[in-house]
Every structure is written in C-alpha cells, then in structure tokens.
Amino acid sequence: MKPFFTRTRLLSLISTAVFFASWQGLAMWLNSPVLPDVIQVAEVLWQAIVSGELPHHLGITLMRLAISFSIAMLLGCAFGIALGRHQALNAFFDQWLVIFLNIPALVTIILCYVWFGLVESAAITAIVINKLPNVIVIIREGTRALDKDLLEMAQIFRFSKFKTLRHVIWPQLHPYVMAATRSGIALIWKIILVVELLGRSDGMGYQLHIFFQLFDVASILAYTIAFVVVIQLIELLLLKPLDRKALRWRR
Amino acid sequence: MTDFLVQIHNKTYPDKQHPERVHQAIANLEFNVAQHQFVCLVGPSGCGKTTLLNIIAGLDTQFDGQIILPGTKPAKIGYVFQNPRLLPWHTVRKNIELACHDGIDARILDDLLETMQLTRVQQSYPEHLSLGMSRRVAIIRAFAINPDILLMDEPFVSLDAPTARQVRQLLMQLWRQRPHTVLFVTHDLREAIALADRIIFLSTPPMHVVRDVQIPLSAEQRLNESPIEQFRQTLLNQYPDIACLL
Numbered sequence: 146m147k148p149f150f151t152r153t154r155l156l157s158l159i160s161t162a163v164f165f166a167s168w169q170g171l172a173m174w175l176n177s178p179v180l181p182d183v184i185q186v187a188e189v190l191w192q193a194i195v196s197g198e199l200p201h202h203l204g205i206t207l208m209r210l211a212i213s214f215s216i217a218m219l220l221g222c223a224f225g226i227a228l229g230r231h232q233a234l235n236a237f238f239d240q241w242l243v244i245f246l247n248i249p250a251l252v253t254i255i256l257c258y259v260w261f262g263l264v265e266s267a268a269i270t271a272i273v274i275n276k277l278p279n280v281i282v283i284i285r286e287g288t289r290a291l292d293k294d295l296l297e298m299a300q301i302f303r304f305s306k307f308k309t310l311r312h313v314i315w316p317q318l319h320p321y322v323m324a325a326t327r328s329g330i331a332l333i334w335k336i337i338l339v340v341e342l343l344g345r346s347d348g349m350g351y352q353l354h355i356f357f358q359l360f361d362v363a364s365i366l367a368y369t370i371a372f373v374v375v376i377q378l379i380e381l382l383l384l385k386p387l388d389r390k391a392l393r394w395r396r
Numbered sequence: 397m398t399d400f401l402v403q404i405h406n407k408t409y410p411d412k413q414h415p416e417r418v419h420q421a422i423a424n425l426e427f428n429v430a431q432h433q434f435v436c437l438v439g440p441s442g443c444g445k446t447t448l449l450n451i452i453a454g455l456d457t458q459f460d461g462q463i464i465l466p467g468t469k470p471a472k473i474g475y476v477f478q479n480p481r482l483l484p485w486h487t488v489r490k491n492i493e494l495a496c497h498d499g500i501d502a503r504i505l506d507d508l509l510e511t512m513q514l515t516r517v518q519q520s521y522p523e524h525l526s527l528g529m530s531r532r533v534a535i536i537r538a539f540a541i542n543p544d545i546l547l548m549d550e551p552f553v554s555l556d557a558p559t560a561r562q563v564r565q566l567l568m569q570l571w572r573q574r575p576h577t578v579l580f581v582t583h584d585l586r587e588a589i590a591l592a593d594r595i596i597f598l599s600t601p602p603m604h605v606v607r608d609v610q611i612p613l614s615a616e617q618r619l620n621e622s623p624i625e626q627f628r629q630t631l632l633n634q635y636p637d638i639a640c641l642l
Binding site for chain 1: 453454455472473475477479481483484485486494495497521522523537541
C-alpha cells in the first residue's frame, strides 16, 4: 500500500495552493471588478450549482461533447485505417484532408448553421467536421507505422480479418487513439463553446455569452473552474485507467 | 498424401539503385521433401534463404515456378521466424492459443509448454522473457497448430552457445514426440548436422541446390560434439565445393 501523500501528490497540491494564493493576492492588490477574488468566485460557483443552472448547462455541453466526439472518433478511425492501408485511396483523399484540416472552425460553424438551420444536428455536424480530419491524420500515421512482421505472422497463422484487427492492429493503434482522444477532447471543448455561442440557446457557450454582455467576470471564472474540474475528472476517471489497462504488458 | 515439392525457375528483384537492372535471387532451384523428414537448408548469409521460405509460406507470390505443399488444402504452415514475432500485449499462453485456428486442447498446450519448460512463464508477457524463452514460445506456436509443414528461419541465431544447444535439444525432443515435415534454415553446419535427416546446400545468388546430403547419425551420436565434428570433416573432405558456402 502506497502512502496517500507521495512526493508527486504533495508537489501538485502545493502548486495548486500557490496558484490560488497568487490569484487571491493579485485580486486584493488590484481591487477591481474585472478580477474578483477567490472567495467571491467560490460563492458564485456555489450559487450556480445550488440553483441548478450550472449543472443544466454543463450537462448539455457534455452531452454534445460526448455525441460529437464519438462520431468523430468512429469515423476518424475507420477512414484513418483505410487511408493508412490503401495508397490509392490516400492519394485521392489527401488533398481533401489538407483542406478540411485548415478550414477555420468559425467558417464550418457558420456554414452549417446557414445550410442546416439553427438546430442541434447542425451544431453536432459542425463540431464533427472540425474534429474529424484531425483524428484521420493521427490514425493514418499510426496505421502506416504498423509492424509488418506481425501482420505477416497473422497472415501465416490464418488470422481472420476481425481477429487481425482486434489482436494485431488495434493494440498497436492504441497510443495513437489515446493521442487523438486527448487532443480531440481539448479541441472539441474549444469549438463547442463557439458553436453554442453562435446558434444555441443553452450550454456553456451560451451562458458565457450572456455573462460577457453583463460583464459578469465572477460567473465567467466560476464556469471556467467547473470546466477545468470536469476535464480533470475525465482524465482521471476515464483516460488514465484506459492507459493503465492497455499498457500493463509493457516492461 | 501429396508430396512436398519446391520448384522455382526464376525469382528476381528490381535493383533499388539501378531500376533498369534486375537482381536474380533464385534460378532453377528444385527439391522435394518426404513426409516427416527434417531438412536443413544451409547456405551463406544473404543468399536468399528467407526469400525461399517466404515463397514457400505464400508471403511472396512474385516468382516463376510452383510450390506443392503436403496435406490439406490450404496447407497448414507453422513458421518460426528469425525474430519471435509474438504479440507483446498478450501472454505467452494467449499468443499460442490465438495462433490455433480451430482452438487447442488445454492439455495438449500444457504438454507443449511442459516440454519446452515454459509452464512457469505461461502467464507472462513476451517483453518479460529472455530471447531464448521467446524463441521457445515461437516454436510451440508453430507446433501447436499441428502444421503440414514447419518452416524455421534460423531460430537460434544470436543465442549464446549453451542456450542454443538447450533450445535445440528441446526442439528435437518436441519433434520426436510430434514428427512433422521440417524445413530448417541455418548457416551453421554443426547445427544442421545435429538436427537434420538431410542437408541441402544452397549457393550464393542466383540460388540453386549445390549438394543434397543424407545424415545417417543416430539420436545419441547427435548429443555429442565429436561425432558431429567428425561427420563435418568427412563432408568437407568429400565435397570440397561446399566449404566456400559456409
């Protein structure tokens, strides 16, 4: 049994404390409405949670994140593996990929709203289009780096297509999938707020938009903290265990 | 039971530096192997032995000639590669089970692991094994599918001498329990004499058969260095042309 307060834990705890202390110090020194102090923000955060407002909007944003992320990952893995394995397909779609990778997020969002209307599906589509090329590129790279020796082994021992995918290809792609997941969640978080700000009447982006108009900095900071906590929870409860499980065979 | 026949008229590679030229790897190579015979293919490094095995295994189909494999169609091929090629994310036992197309009886697998002295590490991951152990796992994997033909590509290369001798003896033990037709590639003549019923000497490229020799040694004689060394000397005296291939 490891002690709860390991060196790393202690260090990260101290660093968090230092961060909040400097914030508090700066706020007290400036004494300005644009930078409320920690206690004020904590009160606002508590109020927002108790009133149910923050959970409601955060929940909706998380829902959109989950749906668009799943679609983007599923399609991205399928396309990425296909492009990585077939040269002709890759030669054909390479240009498309470069174009979609570089279209500004704002353009796709606006076009989706214009073409499909201010509806939920347009919002999801806009997020997926922004994320998809990124997943494809990462998974394609992973597919190109697949170990040919192991694929030959699978061929000799007559692994079926599904068995090869599950036992030979997928474990090799795992680090790439995790990279796509982490960068993907970060990217979607950023885009999803713009999507909500421009065309939805709920979600974190919508709320932040209102706070901006009211110049309510304390609420903006309170929502940001809620945000950061959620991301930490996803990392801690979802991604880290996945990492550990998949890498247990390593020396 | 169909015979096992290898007949390669021509196998070429495009030359990487000079695309207009081709490099002939194999020319008029022909031999056949009787059922349950243990045949060693001996030839200099880089003469194309791995290419030959890949053609026989069906990994390389760009050649002029024919390969007739014994047994069921498609023939079951056990391949022990030069590197063990185990799936690092699966345990030793799972690696072997996955290779078995129709599954494997747990008792047979236990037996195989026991013979190769791997029972203790069957739940370990390949990265935790020594090279000698990984090679033994690869050998079991090839035996476990009960192949019509077993291909082995220098499976003991870069093992130290005592480990190589140990694995060799374990292999012989396994093969006597479960005889299979074996093609074993090596460039070590002593190893070939210790293992094979028959040695086929292969030339530098374009590769063809130089000599085809039967090894009449008994199982006991093969355990000692001196009969092997003696036989090696006789061979070299009898066929001076093979000396330059070693």
